[in-house]
Amino acid sequence: MKRRSVRTTVGCFVISMLLLGSGFAADITFPTPSYEGEKLKKVREWEKTWAGKKITIENIDQVKDFLHEGVYKAMTNPTIFGAEALWCEVVPYKQYSLSKGMIEATLKHAPTNKIDAEGMLVGYGDVPGIHFPQPATGLEMAWNFDGNTRGDSHHEIQRGSVVDCRTRFEREAEQYRWELYWINRYDVPPIPRFTKKQNPRGIARSFFQRHAAPADFVDTTMLEIKYQDIHREEDLWVYTAMFRRIRRYANNQRTDQIDGTDMIYDDQDGWYTHLIHNTYKYIGRADLLVARHQDSSKLQRITGQGFWDGVQRERVNHWVVEVKNKDPNYVYSKQLWYLDPESWQMNFKVMYDRQGRLWKMYELFYTEFPSYGGQTTPIFNSEHIVDFLRSHGSCSKREVKAVGIEIPLKQFRTQALKEKSY
Amino acid sequence: MKTNTIIRIIVFLVVAGYAILPETCSAKVMLFDDKLRLKGSLYQFMMYRTDLKREEKQYRNTNWGLMRSKATLEMLYKAYESGNTLLNFFGFFHYWHESVPDLDNEYRRSIASWARKKYQGPFFDEDDWINELYIDFYHDKWNLRLGKQIVFWSEVEMVRTIDRINPLDLRYTTPGIDPWDEIKLGLWMFRGFYNSDLPGQLVFEWIWIPGDFEQVRTPIEGTSMGTIPQPQGPERLRPRTGGQSDAVYRSFYRAKPAFTLRNSSWAFRIRGNSELKLFGDYYLVDWTVSYYHGMNSTPVARNKTLGRPSTNNFDTSTLNGYLNRNALTRVFGLPQPGLPYDSFWRYKFFDAIGASFQTYVPLIGAVTRGEMSYEIGLPVNKAFPLHVDPNPGSQKAITGTSERDQINIGFTFDKPLLWNWLSQHWGASGVFDCTFGWYGQWRLGNVTRVRKTFGYYDRHQSNFTLTVRTRLRHNELWPTVRFLYNTRNWGYGVWALRYTPGKHMRYEVGFLWFYAKDPTDSSEAFAENKDSIYLRIGYEW
Numbered sequence: 001m002k003r004r005s006v007r008t009t010v011g012c013f014v015i016s017m018l019l020l021g022s023g024f025a026a027d028i029t030f031p032t033p034s035y036e037g038e039k040l041k042k043v044r045e046w047e048k049t050w051a052g053k054k055i056t057i058e059n060i061d062q063v064k065d066f067l068h069e070g071v072y073k074a075m076t077n078p079t080i081f082g083a084e085a086l087w088c089e090v091v092p093y094k095q096y097s098l099s100k101g102m103i104e105a106t107l108k109h110a111p112t113n114k115i116d117a118e119g120m121l122v123g124y125g126d127v128p129g130i131h132f133p134q135p136a137t138g139l140e141m142a143w144n145f146d147g148n149t150r151g152d153s154h155h156e157i158q159r160g161s162v163v164d165c166r167t168r169f170e171r172e173a174e175q176y177r178w179e180l181y182w183i184n185r186y187d188v189p190p191i192p193r194f195t196k197k198q199n200p201r202g203i204a205r206s207f208f209q210r211h212a213a214p215a216d217f218v219d220t221t222m223l224e225i226k227y228q229d230i231h232r233e234e235d236l237w238v239y240t241a242m243f244r245r246i247r248r249y250a251n252n253q254r255t256d257q258i259d260g261t262d263m264i265y266d267d268q269d270g271w272y273t274h275l276i277h278n279t280y281k282y283i284g285r286a287d288l289l290v291a292r293h294q295d296s297s298k299l300q301r302i303t304g305q306g307f308w309d310g311v312q313r314e315r316v317n318h319w320v321v322e323v324k325n326k327d328p329n330y331v332y333s334k335q336l337w338y339l340d341p342e343s344w345q346m347n348f349k350v351m352y353d354r355q356g357r358l359w360k361m362y363e364l365f366y367t368e369f370p371s372y373g374g375q376t377t378p379i380f381n382s383e384h385i386v387d388f389l390r391s392h393g394s395c396s397k398r399e400v401k402a403v404g405i406e407i408p409l410k411q412f413r414t415q416a417l418k419e420k421s422y
Numbered sequence: 423m424k425t426n427t428i429i430r431i432i433v434f435l436v437v438a439g440y441a442i443l444p445e446t447c448s449a450k451v452m453l454f455d456d457k458l459r460l461k462g463s464l465y466q467f468m469m470y471r472t473d474l475k476r477e478e479k480q481y482r483n484t485n486w487g488l489m490r491s492k493a494t495l496e497m498l499y500k501a502y503e504s505g506n507t508l509l510n511f512f513g514f515f516h517y518w519h520e521s522v523p524d525l526d527n528e529y530r531r532s533i534a535s536w537a538r539k540k541y542q543g544p545f546f547d548e549d550d551w552i553n554e555l556y557i558d559f560y561h562d563k564w565n566l567r568l569g570k571q572i573v574f575w576s577e578v579e580m581v582r583t584i585d586r587i588n589p590l591d592l593r594y595t596t597p598g599i600d601p602w603d604e605i606k607l608g609l610w611m612f613r614g615f616y617n618s619d620l621p622g623q624l625v626f627e628w629i630w631i632p633g634d635f636e637q638v639r640t641p642i643e644g645t646s647m648g649t650i651p652q653p654q655g656p657e658r659l660r661p662r663t664g665g666q667s668d669a670v671y672r673s674f675y676r677a678k679p680a681f682t683l684r685n686s687s688w689a690f691r692i693r694g695n696s697e698l699k700l701f702g703d704y705y706l707v708d709w710t711v712s713y714y715h716g717m718n719s720t721p722v723a724r725n726k727t728l729g730r731p732s733t734n735n736f737d738t739s740t741l742n743g744y745l746n747r748n749a750l751t752r753v754f755g756l757p758q759p760g761l762p763y764d765s766f767w768r769y770k771f772f773d774a775i776g777a778s779f780q781t782y783v784p785l786i787g788a789v790t791r792g793e794m795s796y797e798i799g800l801p802v803n804k805a806f807p808l809h810v811d812p813n814p815g816s817q818k819a820i821t822g823t824s825e826r827d828q829i830n831i832g833f834t835f836d837k838p839l840l841w842n843w844l845s846q847h848w849g850a851s852g853v854f855d856c857t858f859g860w861y862g863q864w865r866l867g868n869v870t871r872v873r874k875t876f877g878y879y880d881r882h883q884s885n886f887t888l889t890v891r892t893r894l895r896h897n898e899l900w901p902t903v904r905f906l907y908n909t910r911n912w913g914y915g916v917w918a919l920r921y922t923p924g925k926h927m928r929y930e931v932g933f934l935w936f937y938a939k940d941p942t943d944s945s946e947a948f949a950e951n952k953d954s955i956y957l958r959i960g961y962e963w
Contacts, residue, residue, distance in 0.1 A: 081678070118765070164895070169898070171924060171925055173899075215463070215926070215962035243601070245574055247780075247789075248708065248789045249786055250838050251784075255845065260896040260897025264851075306524070329846050331852070354842065354846055414623070414694070419565065420560070421516075422498055
């Protein structure tokens with residue numbers, strides 16, 4: 001009798017926990033396609049008219065509802081960016097095929113993920129994946145953006161031009177880049193993080209870059225370390241080939257332009273440092289045409305043109321977050337982030353100057369690239385960042401060499417900056 | 423002369439051609455399946471003197487101080503790569519021609535002919551056209567570099583303390599105007615690195631220079647950066663060249679030590695990267711400790727051939743006698759005495775222990791760098807004390823030689839300052855990179871009989887430096903100001919504006935301002951009237 005009652009009690013407890021668990025699980029859905037059901041049907045219907053069509057000044061007003069104000073402004077005033085006319089192409093929406101690791105990690109951790117009073121993700125570093133697949137606040141959306149590790153590591157060659165669209169002068173740049181996530185990993189072992197022995201300093205992400213152009217920057221290398229400790233600022237070293245010195249840089253140079261481009265250090269990959277520096281406000285959804293499956297060979301421009309032609313845009317229903325830096329003197333008064341509902345990558349963002357005028361727009365053009373274990377990972381293979389106020393643009397293509405690879409950890413030591421540099 | 427003219431015309435035409443069509447060529451050239459990388463530059467660098475003294479004008483027809491055409495070629499060949507083994511060949515070659523002696527006949531006559539040839543092109547040594555040339559071999563944690571190389575060990579800017587491996591070529595400009603890798607003189611050496619897995623990511627580095635030696639190349643008498651030929655003597659009988667400075671320079675050159683193993687220099691360094699937590703903040707410190715054993719790049723007198731330190735000594739087989747006779751013959755317009763075969767000078771070894779660090783300091787939002795060297799047994803010339811011979815150090819008779827220990831310390835603080843208004847205008851980042859530096863030197867022991875110490879027998883000296891630079895129009899314009907102030911009231915300032923409009927063309931205009939309360943205070947203070955406007959036009963590929 002006594003044994004039976006114990007069994008009954010344990011049974012009831014297990015069943016109730018399972019029910020409770022399934023209740024939580026029922027709140028979490030992942031992957032989260034941009035369109036489903038009726039909405040998808042409507043999109044497909046719209047695509048019957050527009051997919052494969054070239055958007056130019058003649059027909060742009062017919063798709064104006066699906067273009068961001070910045071893209072519309074550029075395409076209707078192409079001379080701002082040194083072109084007589086600009087064009088893009090509409091391609092059908094295609095749902096991303098996300099990695100097994102990202103899906104499993106998200107389903108495992110998202111049900112219990114929480115943000116503390118400081119705005120920090122509880123357990124940051126050990127809870128990989130998209131943290132809040134059904135977000136309610138701007139901060140949760142920002143954490144989702146932070147959760148995408150782009151295959152945990154990648155290597156690419158970036159070739160770009162800094163374009164003064166008024167004088168048509170261009171300066172070229174070429175960089176070999178390696179990036180590695182040390183925590184919150186979901187694709188490439190070790191998951192979710194490197195061991196304490198391998199990572200005694202608590203590195204969250206490391207980035208190494210070697211310049212191959214312009215001529216006066218050849219062999220200049222850069223190493224940037226972001227730490228798991230959100231109160232610890234990034235460390236940045238630059239080896240300048242001309243001076244043959246490894247120079248430590250101050251972190252408060254993060255609003256400095258990178259090599260004279262329109263991009264500041266914080267702009268890299270959309271947002272490059274800790275989320276804690278900003279406040280985030282969800283302001284709604286936006287169904288816009290962006291490049292998620294870009295064939296970078298189709299991007300074209302003439303000398304002096306600071307905005308790509310040939311962008312292959314598909315409709316995506318974005319999450320839009322207004323971002324304001326906590327520093328009242330920050331270079332941007334606000335930014336609007338347009339986050340992808342499937343991968344939570346940033347498809348583009350716009351930045352406003354301190355007078356509140358639309359200043360810059362940063363569009364990242366993605367592709368699905370083979371990654372670890374025969375899967376694919378969305379990663380950007382080209383971009384442009386344009387300055388509306390000064391008719392300036394920085395256009396680049398990224399030749400993605402590998403995603404989800406094992407990069408030797410010694411690549412991210414300061415000594416690596418000098419190795420093979422001349 | 424004919425060849426030089428042709429070279430100048432070719433350099434001019436190439437620079438002018440690319441100035442007209444700056445976007446037609448791509449930066450750097452890759453050949454043989456990207457195994458060979460070539461890059462280079464063509465530069466024309468001109469200085470126009472704005473403060474020529476009457477005394478100096480008699481040795482010039484124009485105010486042009488420098489008109490140097492320079493070409494560089496850098497070559498990297500990846501010979502072998504397999505797994506973690508890599509073999510590269512690297513070469514950096516340069517060629518230049520300095521044209522002012524060709525254009526200005528009075529100037530040309532003011533430079534001794536032996537020195538002029540060495541000055542006008544890469545002819546000081548046979549291998550001057552090779553700046554660097556070495557084999558670079560990597561295997562696992564090892565890296566070996568064999569050949570002519572330039573080594574940079576310094577953390578701070580403008581002043582060197584531990585960075586003693588390569589001497590400098592200061593004949594044309596001051597540091598900060600020409601890049602360091604072109605001002606330093608390459609040496610043939612064996613250099614190795616071992617990247618350990620020890621805590622602190624320790625890297626062990628060692629250098630062996632088996633007898634190659636370069637003296638420091640100070641400005642040559644009669645040239646724009648050098649002294650005028652002195653003493654001058656009666657105006658009509660005044661000889662154009664062969665002053666005291668030239669005599670000393672020539673005898674320095676003749677005293678160059680042989681390229682033998684006995685004259686080897688050694689250096690060893692450990693580099694680390696350590697984390698500290700102080701007052702709640704993390705400090706990631708890059709640090710080094712080093713040891714150097716090598717020859718001082720400035721010689722001291724040989725006691726055997728020194729001679730009596732007296733104005734009555736005219737024995738040209740001794741250093742003091744030779745210099746007295748040289749001065750006398752100039753004053754009376756007599757022929758210059760021949761330099762005896764026996765060397766007057768000797769380059770001597772000394773040792774130096776050094777350390778450096780750099781770290782970001784969150785509290786002040788600045789990067790701080792520091793370095794220190796303790797030089798043991800630095801060879802010095804001796805002279806009569808000040809109350810016996812009140813002349814400036816460079817004019818005193820040498821009474822003997824000795825050794826002194828010396829401490830050199832340098833600190834800099836790099837603090838970026840943001841001007842919000844500017845960050846929204848002119849394509850500027852609004853960030854001003856400000857570097858404030860302090861450098862101190864102490865000479866230990868008795869300095870009252872040291873011939874050339876800091877100022878008039880000071881035991882120590884201090885320099886303060888300030889550099890401020892920013893960028894406008896998306897790095898097209900680079901304004902920079904730089905100052906150095908020595909507490910004995912001499913120093914210099916540079917205002918420069920660099921313009922980089924496209925892929926290849928580089929322009930720079932600037933003004934160099936020197937000042938000194940007493941020009942005889944030090945060799946740097948001597949440049950007091952060298953104020954110049956400079957212009958650099960270059961093509962980089």
